[in-house]
Amino acid sequence: MSGTDRTGIAVITGGTAGVGLALARRLAERGERVVVCGRDRDRLAAADALPGIEAVRCDLSVESEVVSLTEQLRTRGGIRLLVNNAAVQFEYRLTAHDPADLLRTMDTEIGTNLAGPVKLTALALPLVLPGGLIVNVTSALALSPKRSAPLYCATKAALRSYTTALRHQLAEDERGIRVTEAVLPLVDTAMTAGRGSGKISPERAAAELLRGMDRARPVIRVGKVRALTVLHRLSPALVARLLRDG
């Protein structure tokens, strides 16, 4: 991606809050046409009011809404950048939870974090322009899970695996579409409200993401994730202990 090549739109799922919104703002400031999606109407309206940003309602955990989002994107011209950023994280103990609630929670988490981005990518792929970029946002918790959010960590590990395979597939495609995994550390957003320490701001996360995209990195490791990855190569057991109770 180049900061000066502005052909096509940039699509950011979950671009109405947190890291996604910070990234949408940065891209719009560069003069890009940005389309964001989310569920909450107030957040959508606030994002839509920003210059250069168009907000479209879509619940990624609902397949028909993913199809409808793709149809809307088709009318906006080609896609230069697709950032699969939206996610939810639920904390629960499997041994102390109402089973019916748990099933609903699990559907939402798998739908938003894994099935949604995978389906959106498949449907939107024909719209991605030659030389375009697909970025899937994962987490340090894809390296090793924390016990309080087992399914969140599993969806991120699965998305990591999918991203790598997609990169291998698209390396053989003549359109030259690149695929990047963006691995985030703890960021100070609604997702982490009331927990964790040493968080970075969404603006800093977005700035590092943008730098990594501009440099065409296949994997962008933000903040502490770089050191954590090196440590994980040396001692997976130590990283497992560090992240388990996070």
Ligand SMILES: NC(=O)c1ccc[n+]([C@@H]2O[C@H](COP(=O)([O-])OP(=O)(O)OC[C@H]3O[C@@H](n4cnc5c(N)ncnc54)[C@H](OP(=O)(O)O)[C@@H]3O)[C@@H](O)[C@H]2O)c1
């Ligand atoms: N925050 C962290 O510490 C951290 C760490 C590692 C990785 N990450 C990853 O970074 C990404 C951004 O996280 P964040 O902290 O910025 O989250 P956030 O502040 O909670 O924002 C999440 C965004 O996703 C949207 N969203 C949630 N469920 C959706 C659904 N079913 N369909 C469509 N949009 C949906 C939300 O809007 P609505 O609620 O209105 O739909 C919102 O715009 C995620 O992939 C997350 O896993 C975050």
